[in-house]
Amino acid sequence: MVQATPTPEYVRSGNDEKRAVSDVRHDRGMRSATHAADPAPPNFANPWSTSPAANSVASTSGETPNTFDAQADHVATFSAVLGLSQVDVLGFSIGGYVAQTFTLRYPESVRRLILVGTAPRGGETEGTHPDVSRVARNPVPDLEDFLFLFFEPSETSEAAGKAFWERRHQRTIDVDPSSSEQTMKAQTSAIVAWREQHGERYAELSHIQQPTLVVNGHHDIMVPTINSYILSERIPNAELIVYPNSGHGSLFQYPDLFVSHAARFLDTNVAFS
Amino acid sequence: MVQATPTPEYVRSGNDEKRAVSDVRHDRGMRSATHAADPAPPNFANPWSTSPAANSVASTSGETPNTFDAQADHVATFSAVLGLSQVDVLGFSIGGYVAQTFTLRYPESVRRLILVGTAPRGGETEGTHPDVSRVARNPVPDLEDFLFLFFEPSETSEAAGKAFWERRHQRTIDVDPSSSEQTMKAQTSAIVAWREQHGERYAELSHIQQPTLVVNGHHDIMVPTINSYILSERIPNAELIVYPNSGHGSLFQYPDLFVSHAARFLDTNVAFS
Numbered sequence: 419m420v421q422a423t424p425t426p427e428y429v430r431s432g433n434d435e436k437r438a439v440s441d442v443r444h445d446r447g448m449r450s451a452t453h454a455a456d457p458a459p460p461n462f463a464n465p466w467s468t469s470p471a472a473n474s475v476a477s478t479s480g481e482t483p484n485t486f487d488a489q490a491d492h493v494a495t496f497s498a499v500l501g502l503s504q505v506d507v508l509g510f511s512i513g514g515y516v517a518q519t520f521t522l523r524y525p526e527s528v529r530r531l532i533l534v535g536t537a538p539r540g541g542e543t544e545g546t547h548p549d550v551s552r553v554a555r556n557p558v559p560d561l562e563d564f565l566f567l568f569f570e571p572s573e574t575s576e577a578a579g580k581a582f583w584e585r586r587h588q589r590t591i592d593v594d595p596s597s598s599e600q601t602m603k604a605q606t607s608a609i610v611a612w613r614e615q616h617g618e619r620y621a622e623l624s625h626i627q628q629p630t631l632v633v634n635g636h637h638d639i640m641v642p643t644i645n646s647y648i649l650s651e652r653i654p655n656a657e658l659i660v661y662p663n664s665g666h667g668s669l670f671q672y673p674d675l676f677v678s679h680a681a682r683f684l685d686t687n688v689a690f691s
Numbered sequence: 692m693v694q695a696t697p698t699p700e701y702v703r704s705g706n707d708e709k710r711a712v713s714d715v716r717h718d719r720g721m722r723s724a725t726h727a728a729d730p731a732p733p734n735f736a737n738p739w740s741t742s743p744a745a746n747s748v749a750s751t752s753g754e755t756p757n758t759f760d761a762q763a764d765h766v767a768t769f770s771a772v773l774g775l776s777q778v779d780v781l782g783f784s785i786g787g788y789v790a791q792t793f794t795l796r797y798p799e800s801v802r803r804l805i806l807v808g809t810a811p812r813g814g815e816t817e818g819t820h821p822d823v824s825r826v827a828r829n830p831v832p833d834l835e836d837f838l839f840l841f842f843e844p845s846e847t848s849e850a851a852g853k854a855f856w857e858r859r860h861q862r863t864i865d866v867d868p869s870s871s872e873q874t875m876k877a878q879t880s881a882i883v884a885w886r887e888q889h890g891e892r893y894a895e896l897s898h899i900q901q902p903t904l905v906v907n908g909h910h911d912i913m914v915p916t917i918n919s920y921i922l923s924e925r926i927p928n929a930e931l932i933v934y935p936n937s938g939h940g941s942l943f944q945y946p947d948l949f950v951s952h953a954a955r956f957l958d959t960n961v962a963f964s
Contacts, residue, residue, distance in 0.1 A: 629935075636923065647920055650933055651909065658933040660923055662902075662963060675963060678955060682948070690935060690948060 484604040486612060490520035497527060506684055508532040511641060511666065512605060515539075515612050521626055530689065531630040532680055535638055535666045537645035538623055538652065540615030545642030554640075567640055568667030575663055578671040623652035629689030630656040631680065635664030635671065657683070657690060757877040759885060763793035770800060779957055781805040784914060784939065785878060788812075788885050794899055803962065804903040805953055808911055808939045810918035811896055811925065813888030818915030827913070840913060841940030848936055851944040896925035902962030903929040904953065908937030908944065930956070930963060 483489050493516060497505055506529050509517025514536025521528045553563050561583055565571075569579035630653045634646035643660060650658035659679055661668040669676045683689070756762050766789060770778055779802050782790025787809025794801045826836050834856055838844075842852035903926045907919035916933060923931035932952055934941040942949040956962070 636929075643924075647933075650935075651916075655935045656909075657935050658931065660920075660931040662923075662928045662930050672963060675955070679952075682951060690945060 482598075482601040482604040484607040486515045486519040486608050487523065489516045489608070490523050493520045494524050494527065503527070504529050506530045506532070508534065508680075509536060510534045510669065511536055512609060512612075515608070518623075518626065521628060522622060525625075525627065528628050530684060531626065531628045532633065532683070533630060533646075533649060534633045534669050535635070535641055535646075536649070537641050538620050538649055539612055540619055541613070541645040541648065542642055543613065545639070545644065547639035550640050568665055569671060570635070570637060570663055570665050572663055575665070575671060578664075579667070582667070582670040582673075620648065620652045623649065624654060626653045627655070629683070631683045632656050632658045633668060633676065633679070634660055635666060635668030636660055636662050637664070638666045638668075640666040655689070755871075755874040755877040757880040759788045759792040759881050760796065762789045762881070763796050766793045767797050767800060776800070777802050779803045779805070781807065781953075782809060783807045783942065784809055785882060788881070791896075791899065794901060795895060798898075798900065801901050803957060804899065804901045805906065805956070806903060806919075806922060807906045807942050808908070808914055808919075809922070810914045811893050811922055812885055813892055814886070814918040814921065815915055816886065818912070818917065820912035823913050841938055842944060843908070843910060843936055843938050845936055848938070848944060851937075852940070855940070855943040855946075893921060893925045896922065897927060899926045900928070902956070904956045905929050905931045906942065906949065906952070907933055908939060908941030909933055909935050910937070911939045911941075913939040928962070 483492065493507075497503075504527055507517045507520060509515070509520075509532070511534070514533045517531060517533060518536075518538070521531055550567065553559070553566055556563050559567075561580070564583060565576050565579045568582075569575040630649075632646050632650040632653070634641075634643050637643060638646075646658060646660065650656040661672050661675070664671045756765065766780075770776075777800055780790045780793060782788070782793075782805070784807070787806045790804060790806060791809075791811070794804055823840065826832070826839055829836050832840075834853070837856060838849050838852045841855075842848040903922075905919050905923040905926070907914075907916050910916060911919075919931060919933065923929040934945050934948070937944045
């Protein structure tokens with residue numbers, strides 16, 4: 419295990435001390451413009467305590483390790499610092515790579531797993547839009563870049579994208595720091611390694627025993643949607659939900675619907691009942 | 692349009708005269724043992740009026756047409772007899788073939804569409820279990836046949852299958868009649884034609900403009916699950932939900948969860964919000 423950041427920084431929201439969702443955020447070179455976790459999601463922060471483990475993925479003032487194994491170890495340390503022996507994990511995009519790795523490395527620490535807009539190790543890249551890597555690396559991504567990467571080129575989807583863009587500027591205190599050059603380089607290395615296949619393709623997914631909810635948009639140009647289908651097919655106890663007319667940012671496009679689905683998944687005593 | 696059954700027989704349940712779900716049932720040679728629509732689904736009949744249009748698919752004392760076009764015309768006549776100008780349609784299995792056809796032939800008559808355990812015209816057959824056609828044709832299907840066709844060979848899934856088997860024997864009045872030899876032969880002809888591709892594969896799905904919820908079990912050995920993925924990919928405004936550890940009868944395995952998802956889909960003023 420690598421040495422973890424000695425003083426994790428985090429924002430805690432919600433009012434239920436008994437529930438915690440560890441929200442492993444995405445970035446992939448979007449720097450401060452995304453933060454990907456909806457800063458004002460209706461209902462989601464309440465009734466749960468959300469503990470964004472953003473420090474290991476992006477939006478951090480610390481150092482980001484260049485492997486998902488080490489990032490998963492950070493999540494473990496972070497949970498321990500918070501005194502949480504078991505958490506529900508929400509991993510979005512590359513946060514989903516960390517979440518899968520964390521679940522495989524610390525199976526006892528995860529009760530339920532939500533994977534949004536993400537892919538298995540060695541997943542499918544066919545369907546990735548050729549402009550994604552260029553746009554995602556824009557030093558100061560603007561609204562247009564953001565809509566291209568996270569939403570569909572339709573009136574409905576773009577309207578939802580603009581509404582999200584407004585919401586994410588509502589928070590003025592405790593604003594997450596921008597991703598540093600160091601973070602971006604580390605994530606690029608980690609992603610390149612994640613895309614390689616090792617041994618039997620997708621074999622590790624069969625070891626994820628936790629009830630899992632897999633979510634994506636119908637046409638994800640960053641992490642092709644077929645990867646969500648594969649995750650739900652290979653993880654033994656996984657439900658798949660794919661939202662229409664949406665892309666990588668489906669959870670931002672349908673915040674009420676996503677929260678309703680996630681809440682039902684997390685709140686039942688017996689998963690999927 | 693073929694001449695419709697002059698006196699449709701149906702069971703009406705629920706207490707909301709303003710809402711109607713036309714429930715196009717499945718059979719495919721299972722005769723009286725399935726009826727596929729859960730006879731005692733928690734919460735679903737109430738608050739909606741459900742109007743099973745079973746007469747055109749199976750469990751009918753009338754004559755079944757041997758094309759889905761003609762069966763869809765029966766649904767139209769049936770809705771007209773009930774005085775319903777627009778309905779929400781739930782089509783399960785081959786009922787989903789009728790529901791798609793009905794939606795394409797009578798687009799103004801359908802508000803929202805739910806497709807469960809079904810496939811597009813000319814869909815994928817790879818993944819169908821080789822024993823399906825033999826078992827599905829058993830003259831008196833028993834519990835074992837039923838579990839094989841509709842559930843997964845796991846403890847959890849089989850327990851849910853047995854619970855469903857109990858529920859479906861609760862109704863003792865207005866019990867649906869068995870499917871006749873005529874119905875079974877007509878459906879076989881209709882299915883053979885449905886499996887053929889005409890022109891550009893899946894092109895007709897782009898004409899389904901209604902908000903659509905596509906549902907299946909994770910491992911459907913009768914109508915392979917990939918078909919649900921294809922439906923949700925090609926229908927312009929479709930959400931996909933795939934339940935874990937389940938097969939063709941996923942809606943019977945997770946009655947509460949299915950009803951909760953379907954209710955949210957049907958009850959919102961703006962679909963998917």
